[in-house]
Amino acid sequence: MSLNGEVADQLRRTMAEWPADPNDNQLNNLMRMIARWRQYRIGQVYQRRHGTIVWGGVFQGMDYVAKATEGALTPRLLGAYEAELHPHLRALANEGLDAVIDVGCAEGYYAVGLARMMPQVTVHAHDIDEKARAACRALADKNGVGDRVVVGGEFTPQDFEAFAGQRVLVMVDAEGAEVDVLQPELSPALGGFNIIVETHDIYREGALATLMGRFSPTHDIIRVDQQFLPFEPPPWFDQLGHLDRLLAVWEWRVVPTPWLVMRPKAG
């Protein structure tokens, strides 16, 4: 069956189970399903024109993947993905780092992107999922940074100590496990590291507040919420309908997952 056939089938089956007056969640879930279909179509057009090369943003020129292991692919290919972090990543790149520790690296969008962006850095990319690790290794090799991307499994708080004294950026996107990974009392070295963490109160209630409490003694903390940001898409985007332009940069988040950008306090 074609993709359109599958979507139509799913739509009919979903609606067959609805009452006459479906609630907002039922309608919204169906809308999200069709919106994903539309984004996938836009992604297909993108790949016909640009292959898997990232168009813009901080990872411009990276050779990414045709299928993401999780999350929205099209905004990553465009380079609009999580643009709220771009100024912070650029600032860290300008300062010069020795190491990046990426906890929850998935197929390596950040791990490989940051290795390309920061040519002097070694990236330690960790994920509990073996498939993700294999994908991350492959992505690093494809982009010629395999020698600087060290891929590993589960990361425990004690593992930070091996990096004590280095100039380090820790990136954590771990679906709630950020509360387990980032425990300063188990990892004294964290006091000297830069940290960007995506917080998931949806999976772990109070994750954002807990992390702010834990790091406020040692770090200056900026909370970064989702924003409407400027973006320069490929020229053919001029020809798209407005809804397609918006769906192209849709990042699938059901609820906000604010980031904390935490810098060690001076002195």
Place this chain on the structure above:
Amino acid sequence: MNSLNHQIASHLKKVAGEWPAEPDTVSINAALRVMSRWRQFHIVESYLRRHGTIIWGGPFRGMDYVATAAEGALMPRLLGSYEGELHPHLRAFAEEDLEVIIDVGCAEGYYAVGLARLMPQVTVHARDIDEKALQACRALADKNGVGERVIVGGEFQPQDFEAFAGRRGLVMVDAEGAELDVLQPELSPALAGLSLIVETHDIYRAGCLATLQQRFAPTHDIVVVEQQYLPFDPPPWFAQLPHLDRMLAVWEWRVSPTPWLVMRPKAG
């Protein structure tokens, strides 16, 4: 049962029931647009509960707008993100001490009244062929205390520009293709001295954009303004919305691009 959700569900079931096993992309996309409008309507309701009909941001910030738009998307207008591509141009015109604005295709007066508020010295001539739109525009002007500077009228002819010859004027045209009929420099010599912002609709009149560029190239400096991803500061409660709702809130419903021409009389 007559709730909005029921209506949407019935519509979708009917539409999907008529699809072949493998419907084409246009058909599925039409269903998506219906659902997206439903969702945007819900976001409008949230907005109205919090802010009433007061516009949040952009150059028309603070304008008391309407709870139902005569046409087009209401939510981005209430937010003030609507057609943000034009904002820098409108702000630039606001600095130029204009005397008059001619708004052809004013609908319920988003631009006519917004510009009257933005430029306190200006008289706005707001035209529309639809009598309901004219009433709505008058009401909007009165509600915003600019009724004495917004003169509402019906169909606008090319010859009507001549009354504004020699004035410092801005012409705004959003006329679903009729921009080709309204803007004919050979019938309207006064146009050579007026600035214009025109939304072009090749979708209704093939070649519209190119034709207007040709007509005005001898007399005007022309900037083509395409749709853009622009920064925007929404109300704080937007931080709590799912990402798709944020996207849909600023969706302007355009099915295909309608680039604007911003045209200024050549110096000298």
